[in-house]
Amino acid sequence: MNDNFSAKAVQWDSPDKIKMTQKFLSEMLLHVNPQLNWKALEIGAGTGLVGLNVEPLVAKVVMVDTSEAMLGVLKEKLNESSKVEILHGEVFDYKKQDINFVFSSMAFHHLNVVEKTFEHLATITKSGAWIVVGDLVTEDGSFHGFEPIPYCGFDTEVLSNQFVQAGFELEMVKIYNVITRVTEEKTSNYEQFMLIAKRL
Numbered sequence: 001m002n003d004n005f006s007a008k009a010v011q012w013d014s015p016d017k018i019k020m021t022q023k024f025l026s027e028m029l030l031h032v033n034p035q036l037n038w039k040a041l042e043i044g045a046g047t048g049l050v051g052l053n054v055e056p057l058v059a060k061v062v063m064v065d066t067s068e069a070m071l072g073v074l075k076e077k078l079n080e081s082s083k084v085e086i087l088h089g090e091v092f093d094y095k096k097q098d099i100n101f102v103f104s105s106m107a108f109h110h111l112n113v114v115e116k117t118f119e120h121l122a123t124i125t126k127s128g129a130w131i132v133v134g135d136l137v138t139e140d141g142s143f144h145g146f147e148p149i150p151y152c153g154f155d156t157e158v159l160s161n162q163f164v165q166a167g168f169e170l171e172m173v174k175i176y177n178v179i180t181r182v183t184e185e186k187t188s189n190y191e192q193f194m195l196i197a198k199r200l
């Protein structure tokens with residue numbers, strides 16, 4: 001498995017990333033009230049900046065990521081009583097239909113085919129399950145320095161329709177944060193959206 005995050009993993013938990021993930025977490029928890037009997041699944045869990053804050057609120061969190069290096073940093077934060085199950089791979093590798101809550105922060109633009117992900121989510125979630133996706137609104141590619149990336153952000157209307165097609169009901173789409181980067185040449189603003197859907 002190609003690990004695009006191997007060089008970034010050890011420095012991932014920077015103050016900026018912690019702040020960014022806290023914004024996602026606070027917004028998500030305004031709309032979803034996790035229950036202690038829920039099984040949650042995080043797509044692109046990375047070093048656990050979001051998922052480890054959800055862990056105390058649910059029965060279990062399955063943390064899915066393709067990067068061994070990012071998961072290595074996450075594993076160092078776990079202990080014997082952790083309610084975390086690590087899945088090194090893609091969400092397609094999870095096959096049970098027992099998930100009540102799926103969340104993902106800034107990972108969807110790295111997925112190869114998002115439509116297939118929605119279809120798969122419909123097969124692993126229980127009726128009434130919550131799905132929360134936070135990612136970039138369509139940008140010009142400069143967010144990743146014009147490196148090839150599966151998605152330069154998303155058109156939230158297109159994404160919402162794809163969720164509905166896959167068997168989800170749209171609950172909310174909003175811009176919850178703007179990342180500003182300033183260089184000598186210009187100031188760039190990257191909007192982050194949150195999409196919340198429920199499995200029918």
Ligand SMILES: C[S@@+](CC[C@H](N)C(=O)[O-])C[C@H]1O[C@@H](n2cnc3c(N)ncnc32)[C@H](O)[C@@H]1O
Nearest residue numbers: 044045046049065066067070090105106107110
């Ligand atoms: C930008 S990082 C975000 C990490 C974490 N969610 C956070 O907010 O700190 C994207 C993460 O998605 C993971 N990733 C990329 N492609 C993936 C895939 N197809 N399936 C699961 N995880 C993937 C990367 O390894 C990386 O850890």
